[in-house]
Amino acid sequence: MKVSREFDLRKLVPLNADFYVRDPRCVACDLLGKVVVRHLGRERMAGRIVEVEAYLGAGDAAAHAAAGLTPRNRVLFGPPGRSYVYFIYGNYYCLNVSCLPDGVAGGVLFRALEPLTGLRAMAQNRGLTGELTERSKRLLTTGPGRLCQAMRITRARDNDLDMTSLESGIWIGDDGYRVPRIVATRRIGISKAADHPLRYIVAGNQFVSGPKPK
DNA sequence: ATATCGATTATCT
C-alpha cells in the first residue's frame, strides 16, 4: 500500500460535525481511510486510519458510556466530532471521537494508523532510535496507546477538542482515498459484550494491530 | 510464532 507517496496534506478536507451525527458503527466504517492530523507547534504529523472500534451507548456494556454520565466520560454524551481521551492501565492514553447528537452517547476508538508524515517526530515521541525500517514503522501508530504516544496526545491537554476544526491541534480530513475492503471483527481487550463485531479494519493493511498478516 | 505476565494509576463501586 503505497499511499504515502501520493499523500498531500493540502488536499485534505476536514470532516464536518454532520459526519459524526450517525450511528457509531457507520461513523467507524467511514472513518477508515480518512486521515488524522496532529499539529503541535511547528510539528505536523498525520496518519491514515486503518483500524477503529465502535462504542455505543447504554446498551453496550463495553462502552464507557454504559454506566451513565460521569466526569470522565462526559464528552461521549456531548456534541459530535469532539475528542474523548482517557487514561488506561496506568500508562497509556486512548483517543476517541464522539458521535451522535448532543445528549446521546457514542464514540469511535482509534486503534491504528498508517503513518504518513512526521515519522521522525513520532519515532522520537515513542522513544525509538535508529533507522526506520518497515518493521519499526509498525511500532509508531499501530495500537491505540502507541498512536497517542506518537502524537503526544494526553487527556490533560487534548480531551474535548473540536476535531472538525483546523485550529484544534487534532482534526480529521478526507483526501478522497477509498479503502479497498473492510472486515469487521470482535473488539480487542474487553470482557463485556465481547462477541459483537464492532472492530473494523482495512483488509490486508500492514498497520492493523495484532499478529502481522502473512 | 504464540503465551504469559508485570508495570502503573485514574476511575468507579
Add this chain to the structure above:
DNA sequence: GATAATCGATATG
C-alpha cells in the same frame, strides 16, 4: 479495593 477500550519484555515451541 478492584478493574481496565494496553504495551513491552520474557519465555517457550
